[in-house]
Amino acid sequence: MGLKLSATSILGSIVCLFALATEFAYALPPAEDTPEEILRTEIITEARSPVDGKSLTPAQYAELQAQLEAGPPIDPKLSPQVRRTITLLRLRQFIRTFFPFLLR
Template sequence: MELNATDQLPEDDLPEEVLRTEIFTEARSPIDGKPMTAQEYAELLVEIDQANQVDPQVSPKVRQTVSLLKLRKFLKTVLPILPIK
């Protein structure tokens, strides 16, 4: 007697491929866990994304130091015999 993989699955068990294509109509808030619609969830994600967009403020001295460190690393890679500490 030959058994197929589909013979062993319960009928209420959906394959993962089907579950991945399922459209979600309900969601929970990532902030407080309250139920919300998919539209409210999408709007909340946009608001969170906009709130997290902050331009970094770096002083010119720090920027120059980082640039010099990058140059030093490059020189050590290209010219490893130079005594750069």
Template sequence: MGIKAREAVNFLGLIVITATFFVLNGYWGSMVIALPPPEDTPEEILRTQIIIEARSPIDGRFLTAAEYIQVQAQLQQVPPPKLDPKIRDQIFLLRLRKTLLQFFPFLNF
């Protein structure tokens, strides 16, 4: 390979590297465009705003803040489910059977 051919390859490599740099530099500048518009309210400010009206999670009607707190407190106080002991035993046995069948699939009971 001659000296002129080597210089041509080096020059071509320099052109490719320079073109790649300018193309990538153009993409980096476009990332700034992805910012939200200045009139958009930042999330940090929205999180500090006090909510004075809300909707009921039960039927969707509008509630005041005090009514909403009362509804949320009522929903938090869920009574423990009362299940018949016979049904509870049947569920336990079904779960036990399912577990045993996973380990011993040849059992058919």
């Protein structure tokens, strides 16, 4: 019981392998593309303001970050009814984490 291979089947196999090999080459990045490993080690010296998107120097960016972190505490003025509703919704959410079948 021997395996018979014809020249056509061998040639067809070679053509298929060649076609598959060229498909893999398309997935490679272009040669002029900078590798990600090099990009990760670069030090970023320009920054954008998170407030308005303007370009900042590193010193200005650090100063702005410090100002934003040390800014006044945000205490929204809400009516007592809205505060109570928010508190009840948070309580309901907390209860549903332990008893999901309740409060449907």
